[in-house]
Amino acid sequence: xSSLSKYLSGKWLTVYAVVYMLFLYAPVFLLPMFAFNDAxxxxxxxxxxxxxxxxxxxxxxALHGAVRNSATVAISTAVISTILGACAxxxxxxxxxxxxxxxxxxxxxxxxxxxIIVAVSLLVLLMQLGMSLxxxxxxxxxxxxxxxxxxxxxxxxxxxxxxxxxxASFDLGESRWGTFRRVILPLVMPGVxxxxxxxxxxxxxxxxxxxxxxxxxxxxxxxxxxxxxFPTKLPSxxxxxxxxxxxxxxxLILAEWFRRRAAKKQGIEASAGGFM
Amino acid sequence: xxMTLDKEARQGLTLLSPTALxxxxxxxxxxxxxxxxxxxxxxxxxxxxTLTLDNYREAWSKPIYxxxxxxxxxxxxxxxxxxxxxxxxIAYFLSFHVKNRKALWLFLITVPFWTSYLLRVxxxxxxxxxxxxxxxxxxxxxxxxxxxxxxxxxxxxxxxxLAHAWAPFAILPIFVALEKxxxxxxxxxxxxxxxxxxxxxxxxxxxxxxxxxxSTLIVLIPTVGDFITPKLVGGTDGLMIANMIQIQFGKANNxxxxxxxxxxxxxxxxxxxxxxxxxxxxxxxxxQ
Numbered sequence: 001x002s003s004l005s006k007y008l009s010g011k012w013l014t015v016y017a018v019v020y021m022l023f024l025y026a027p028v029f030l031l032p033m034f035a036f037n038d039a040x041x042x043x044x045x046x047x048x049x050x051x052x053x054x055x056x057x058x059x060x061x062a063l064h065g066a067v068r069n070s071a072t073v074a075i076s077t078a079v080i081s082t083i084l085g086a087c088a089x090x091x092x093x094x095x096x097x098x099x100x101x102x103x104x105x106x107x108x109x110x111x112x113x114x115x116i117i118v119a120v121s122l123l124v125l126l127m128q129l130g131m132s133l134x135x136x137x138x139x140x141x142x143x144x145x146x147x148x149x150x151x152x153x154x155x156x157x158x159x160x161x162x163x164x165x166x167x168a169s170f171d172l173g174e175s176r177w178g179t180f181r182r183v184i185l186p187l188v189m190p191g192v193x194x195x196x197x198x199x200x201x202x203x204x205x206x207x208x209x210x211x212x213x214x215x216x217x218x219x220x221x222x223x224x225x226x227x228x229x230f231p232t233k234l235p236s237x238x239x240x241x242x243x244x245x246x247x248x249x250x251x252l253i254l255a256e257w258f259r260r261r262a263a264k265k266q267g268i269e270a271s272a273g274g275f276m
Numbered sequence: 277x278x279m280t281l282d283k284e285a286r287q288g289l290t291l292l293s294p295t296a297l298x299x300x301x302x303x304x305x306x307x308x309x310x311x312x313x314x315x316x317x318x319x320x321x322x323x324x325x326t327l328t329l330d331n332y333r334e335a336w337s338k339p340i341y342x343x344x345x346x347x348x349x350x351x352x353x354x355x356x357x358x359x360x361x362x363x364x365x366i367a368y369f370l371s372f373h374v375k376n377r378k379a380l381w382l383f384l385i386t387v388p389f390w391t392s393y394l395l396r397v398x399x400x401x402x403x404x405x406x407x408x409x410x411x412x413x414x415x416x417x418x419x420x421x422x423x424x425x426x427x428x429x430x431x432x433x434x435x436x437x438l439a440h441a442w443a444p445f446a447i448l449p450i451f452v453a454l455e456k457x458x459x460x461x462x463x464x465x466x467x468x469x470x471x472x473x474x475x476x477x478x479x480x481x482x483x484x485x486x487x488x489x490x491s492t493l494i495v496l497i498p499t500v501g502d503f504i505t506p507k508l509v510g511g512t513d514g515l516m517i518a519n520m521i522q523i524q525f526g527k528a529n530n531x532x533x534x535x536x537x538x539x540x541x542x543x544x545x546x547x548x549x550x551x552x553x554x555x556x557x558x559x560x561x562x563x564q
Contacts, residue, residue, distance in 0.1 A: 013369040020366055024388045024443055027399035030409065031391070034402070043407045088295040095288025097281070103292060107299045112494065114501020116518050120525055120538055121306035124313050127531070144302050147295065205392055207504065212525070224394050228508075241395040248390040256383060 028245065034235065035242040042234050053239035063240070066223035070204055073135050073219055077142040077203040078196045084143065085150025085195055086188075092151075093158035108148045118144060119212035126213070133215035141209035146199040153198060153259070157191030190258040197255035201248055220244075314535035323532065331536035341520065345541065348500055348516040349548070351431055355438040356496040360488060362439065363446035367487070368480075370447075371454035382451070389444045397508050400437045404428040404509065429511025437505050442498075446491040453487025454480070482559065489556035493549050500545050517541050 034042050038050035057063060091097075092104055110118055122141050126133065161184065169179040185192075207221040214222055224240065227233040281289070314331055317324045335341050370381055388396070403409045404427045411423040427433060457480065465475045481488075503518035510516070517537060524534030 010373045013365060013373055016365050017369045020362065021384065023440065024385065026403060027396045027440070028388045028391055030399050030402060031395065042402050043405070043409075043412070045412075084295040084298055087291050087293075091288045091292035091295075095284050095291065097285035097288035097292075100288070100292075103296050106303070107295055109299075109303065112497050114498045114518070114542075116501040116503065116521060117310075117538055117542060118303075118306075120521065120534065121310040122302065123525065124531060124535060125306040125309045128309060128313075140302055143298070147298070151295075201390060205390070207394055221392065221394055224392065228394070228398055237395070241392050244395075245391045249387060252383075252387065252390055 031238060031245060032242045035238040037235070040232060040235060042238070053235040054243075056236040057239055057243075060236070063223060066218055066220045069135055069217045070220035073138050073142060073210075074200045074203040076139045077146055078199040080139070080143045081146035081150045081199045082154075082192060082195045084147045085154050085199075086192065088147070089151045089154035089158050093155055093161070094163075104151075108151065110145045111148045115145065115206075115208040116212075119209045122209075123212050133213055135214070135217050135219075137213040137215070138210050138219060141213050142203045142206055145206070145209065146202050149198055149202060150195040153195045154188065154191050157188040161187060190261040194255045194259040197251050197258070201251050201255075204244070205248070310535045311539055313532050314539045316532045318530045318532050331533045332540065334533060335536045335540050341517075341537065344515065344517045344520050345544070347431070348518070348541070349544065351434055351438075351514070351516060352496055352499040352545075353548075354431075355435050355442070355499050356492055358435060359439045359442050359446045359495050360450075360491055363443060363491065364450055364484075364488070367447050367450035367454055370451050371457075382448075385447055386444045389441075393441065394504060396441065397437055397505050400433070400440065401428065401509050404433055404436070428509060429514065431510065431514045433509040433511075434505055434514045434516075437509050438499050438502065441505070442495045445494045449490035449494065450484060450487040453484045453490075457483045485556050485559055489553060492552055492556070496552070497545055497549060500541060 033046065035053055036049055036051065037046045038052075039047040088104065088107055092100060118141060122137070122144075126137055131137070165183055165187075166179055169183045174182065205221060207225065210219045210222050211225065218226070224237055227237050313323075315327045315329070317326070317328060317330055366385070370378060374381055401408075405411070406423050406425065406428070408423075408428070410427065411420075414420045415423065427436075461479055461483075462475060465479050470478065500516075501518050503516065503522050506514045506516045506519055518541075521534050521537050521541075524530045524537060528534075
């Protein structure tokens with residue numbers, strides 16, 4: 001028992017935290033190592049520095065198509081999910097109405113549903129309706145799983161809004177739409193940008209739904225999956241993964257920055273209200 | 277029902293309707309369809325729409341499906357236990373010992389999760405392989421003479437890879453629950469003579485229970501449906517039910533059987549989740 005109290009003490013926890021972070025980052029550190037490694041086989045010891053695997057990427061036409069497809073899917077998904085997410089988050093934060101909890105619960109369901117279930121059920125429906133698979137069917141699936149994330153991000157933005165700002169705007173003669181555009185939207189804008197970036201990142205990396213619902217045009221993860229079978233293609237896949245990693249980290253830092261700006265903006269707004 | 281909605285309720289419902297409608301068309305309808313499909317049968321190229329339980333009979337009685345289903349549940353439960361047990365100390369550390377840089381730690385924990393899932397799984401194959409990073413390192417250090425072979429292409433590799441993939445999802449709910457604990461309760465326990473161990477088991481853990489249950493379910497439910505990790509690092513002994521579902525919808529061209537397998541596994545997972553939820557509520561509720 002005394003060993004447990006030791007285990008809960010700060011020093012051991014810090015050691016544990018560092019080891020755990022090494023475990024979390026092990027694959028992330030390896031990715032760039034092999035991307036710049038001058039060898040076709042992915043194993044140690046490293047053979048020397050090269051950027052040739054990145055040059056290969058520039059010359060692969062199939063990859064360029066996949067990048068374009070993924071960009072189309074991810075941008076469409078981000079925009080649609082954020083609009084749907086904003087409607088739901090605003091409705092849930094601002095209004096009281098019957099059936100709110102079950103309906104919101106159902107909308108959030110994809111968060112805990114295995115992706116394979118979402119994928120096969122959409123596939124079965126599309127098959128039955130006789131619709132052909134395309135990038136748009138992938139978007140339909142991605143919107144479903146991204147909307148809950150958008151709602152989670154935007155809910156905190158809408159909940160922080162002071163209702164009196166809206167009332168003041170009505171009193172000053174603004175219409176409903178004018179109030180939304182000139183008062184509410186600017187206040188939640190950082191949350192909206194954050195939601196767009198998160199949804200874009202999720203869609204860009206999503207594989208299972210894309211794998212089931214994609215037609216002849218493949219997205220980037222589906223392309224990567226097809227390349228993993230060929231050992232000679234692996235180093236350039238590592239290079240591609242390194243670029244994607246860098247892109248995701250930049251997008252996440254941006255999303256976090258916007259989210260904090262949103263919090264700060266509303267914090268100042270709230271404190272100003274308190275002061276008056 | 278003769279119930280009239282006031283203005284606020286109408287505005288709220290109108291605003292929610294696009295999202296609700298989308299969920300209805302793209303989630304409720306497909307889920308209803310997949311359940312219907314599981315009662316139909318594949319007749320070469322056509323779908324026979326007479327309702328029958330044949331798919332379920334096959335899914336529940338054929339040894340291969342039983343083996344895959346039981347193995348999936350075992351692996352998923354093991355993954356969940358490993359992930360949550362490894363995650364708890366990190367969440368505890370973040371909540372009780374990190375003073376100023378909590379946001380930075382949380383950010384650092386989520387970064388690996390945002391790298392391509394496929395490549396992360398693939399890189400574990402590189403780490404655990406015969407000539408992999410781990411074996412090379414251990415042999416360089418002289419700790420082993422022969423490369424270890426029990427770490428790749430089996431269930432161990434699947435557990436390790438999934439525990440890595442779901443780490444942030446396990447840490448965050450526990451962290452949120454720990455943050456909510458009123459620190460004065462802990463001081464009170466100490467003043468009343470509870471040692472650190474008693475205090476942990478009587479106050480901290482029961483109050484953190486909602487977070488522990490949330491992370492257990494968040495990890496358990498999706499891992500049952502994963503087919504990439506088993507396929508890349510699991511070998512033949514590590515294949516899971518989702519691989520079979522994928523095969524039925526793909527090569528085997530028997531979507532109704534695939535649907536029956538999908539519905540069956542969801543039902544089993546739902547029952548297990550409810551049991552875990554009820555058990556957690558009981559344990560967490562008693563001490564509060």
